[in-house]
Amino acid sequence: MRSQMELIIKDLQAEVSKMKAQKASNKIELEKYRQCYLEELNTRELLSSELNNLYKANGKLQEANTKLLVEQQQNQSLLSSISTRPVLEYPCVGNLHHSLLFPRSFLLRENLAVPPLNPQPLISSIESYLAEMRQEFDKSLTREVREATAKLESGSFKVSSTRSANKSAEDLISETSQEYLEILRRRYKI
Structure with missing residues (x-):
């Protein structure tokens, strides 16, 4: 009986050490996932910021394009009115x-x-x-x-x-x- 108890204790100790190893492995894997999540979050924020900058730049380009078209039309109408007068x-x-x-x-x-x-x-x-x-x-x-x-x-x-x-x-x-x-x-x- 004593040898049985020792066997059970050894089995339990082996299981505990396996569980500790698994826990350490899980902790390492969890840290990897956490790092990946943080990197992905930073990347998402960076891409979102760049996308906003692109939207702003696109808006400014459209505004400048509109101003340019208006100026061209004004110049054309001015030139046509001057040349026809x-x-x-x-x-x-x-x-x-x-x-x-x-x-x-x-x-x-x-x-x-x-x-x-x-x-x-x-x-x-x-x-x-x-x-x-x-x-x-x-x-x-x-x-x-x-x-x-x-x-x-x-x-x-x-x-x-x-x-x-x-x-x-x-x-x-x-x-x-x-x-x-x-x-x-x-x-x-x-």
């Missing part, structure tokens, strides 16, 4: 430096700055600018013509050396009118 130029402006009736100070010169965006306000701005310049030009032209007529009528107008002193004021006016008509014919093919 006739150039408003008075035919006598080119000959003002050489005219006897108009002094050099008569020419108005300004730079027109064209903003790159919003073609509708730009077009209305250009139209209002052109209307204002046309009014100023008409006023100046009327004033200069009155002054020149007054000079011609008073006889205080000096005839240039290229023109004959014998010509009357009417001849000068008719000659200037002919030059003006020639300029109109050349520019506008009238």
Whole structure:
């Protein structure tokens, strides 16, 4: 009986040592699984962060693409509106430096700055600018013509050396009118 008990004790001790070995093995395996789980969790967080960054970058790209398309459309509409609009130029402006009736100070010169965006306000701005310049030009032209007529009528107008002193004021006016008509014919093919 004692030997039986010793055998049972030895068997139990063997089982206990097997269980301890199994427990240690399970503990090692559990630690491996825990490490794998932590790595997978970190990888998932990293991938989620990268995916969010990609979504943000994609959103910014779409926004930039939309802005670019809008700018291209605005530029195209601006270019088409500019290319289809006739150039408003008075035919006598080119000959003002050489005219006897108009002094050099008569020419108005300004730079027109064209903003790159919003073609509708730009077009209305250009139209209002052109209307204002046309009014100023008409006023100046009327004033200069009155002054020149007054000079011609008073006889205080000096005839240039290229023109004959014998010509009357009417001849000068008719000659200037002919030059003006020639300029109109050349520019506008009238």
